[in-house]
Amino acid sequence: MRIDLHAHSNISDGTETPAEVMAAAAAAGLNVIALTDHDSTDGWGEASRAAIDHGVALVPGMEISCRTEQGISVHLLSYLHDPTHPGLLEEITKAREARLTRAERMVTLLAEDYPLSWDDVIHHVAPGATLGRPHIADALVAAGVVADRSEAFTSILTSHSRYFVQHYAPAPALAVELVCAAGGVPVFAHPVASARGRVVGESTYHDMIDAGLAGLEVNHRDNPEEGREFLRKLAAQHGLVVTGSSDYHGLGKPNRLGENLTAPDVLGRIEELGTGTAVVR
Ligand code: AMP
Ligand code: FE
Ligand code: FE
Numbered sequence: 001m002r003i004d005l006h007a008h009s010n011i012s013d014g015t016e017t018p019a020e021v022m023a024a025a026a027a028a029g030l031n032v033i034a035l036t037d038h039d040s041t042d043g044w045g046e047a048s049r050a051a052i053d054h055g056v057a058l059v060p061g062m063e064i065s066c067r068t069e070q071g072i073s074v075h076l077l078s079y080l081h082d083p084t085h086p087g088l089l090e091e092i093t094k095a096r097e098a099r100l101t102r103a104e105r106m107v108t109l110l111a112e113d114y115p116l117s118w119d120d121v122i123h124h125v126a127p128g129a130t131l132g133r134p135h136i137a138d139a140l141v142a143a144g145v146v147a148d149r150s151e152a153f154t155s156i157l158t159s160h161s162r163y164f165v166q167h168y169a170p171a172p173a174l175a176v177e178l179v180c181a182a183g184g185v186p187v188f189a190h191p192v193a194s195a196r197g198r199v200v201g202e203s204t205y206h207d208m209i210d211a212g213l214a215g216l217e218v219n220h221r222d223n224p225e226e227g228r229e230f231l232r233k234l235a236a237q238h239g240l241v242v243t244g245s246s247d248y249h250g251l252g253k254p255n256r257l258g259e260n261l262t263a264p265d266v267l268g269r270i271e272e273l274g275t276g277t278a279v280v281r
């Protein structure tokens with residue numbers, strides 16, 4: 001069984017439609033794929049139909065952007081939650097609206113120094129998709145300012161950049177609580193990915209565990225090996241599941257489907273815990 005529990009479509013910052021991601025999952029020899037777009041479940045319907053056509057099982061999911069009181073970014077994966085749960089829906093709607101205002105402010109700042117307009121950015125966003133820095137990166141690539149998204153993220157678009165603007169994001173423990181309330185299974189995504197910015201200290205893990213955290217995404221290319229050892233110990237101490245995933249974004253990142261996998265018994269545990277919706281098979 002080849003199980004990959006983290007992939008993005010153009011419902012957020014992936015470059016392929018949900019149906020194309022399901023086709024790519026089948027072509028990569030996966031048996032199970034989770035669609036985890038940022039702050040959106042709008043891809044679930046299309047992905048469900050395509051997953052059945054392609055003979056892959058779909059775990060409906062989402063990746064929620066959170067921020068601690070210290071300003072540290074945390075990504076929380078949610079599996080099998082009820083997409084209509086009012087409390088969770090309210091938070092992600094608020095975050096998505098804030099992402100729009102934030103992107104407009106970033107584009108205004110960038111336009112002072114680079115050939116970039118709001119229309120150039122929107123050109124790279126599918127209708128209704130969750131807007132993020134990757135879409136601004138795509139417009140900068142098209143304008144010839146940077147070669148690819150990765151170069152944009154190591155230069156103009158880092159969180160220390162003078163063009164960077166924050167957007168509203170819930171506290172990690174609140175997001176964990178809401179995912180649980182919606183019958184979902186919360187898993188901390190790439191927790192020790194230090195190349196993305198500051199990572200959280202032990203107290204944040206404990207806040208999230210107290211709120212109902214179910215797992216840690218240990219096997220992800222952005223987690224350095226030293227950090228993985230810490231995560232495995234923490235998971236063993238607190239009875240958390242350990243997952244492995246690609247974080248596929250189509251052509252938007254080098255990450256390939258199936259480059260990290262999750263064990264079948266872990267998927268079994270996630271299915272036991274998740275009551276908001278079911279795996280599509
Ligand atoms: P935002 O949520 O708008 O602040 O943008 C962060 C998103 O950018 C994350 O979800 C990542 O998927 C994406 N990202 C971060 N680093 C890179 C990179 N080096 N190349 C491509 N995408 C990236
Ligand atoms: Fe992303
Ligand atoms: Fe992430």
Ligand code: ZN
Pocket residue numbers: 006008063247
């Ligand atoms: Zn992701």
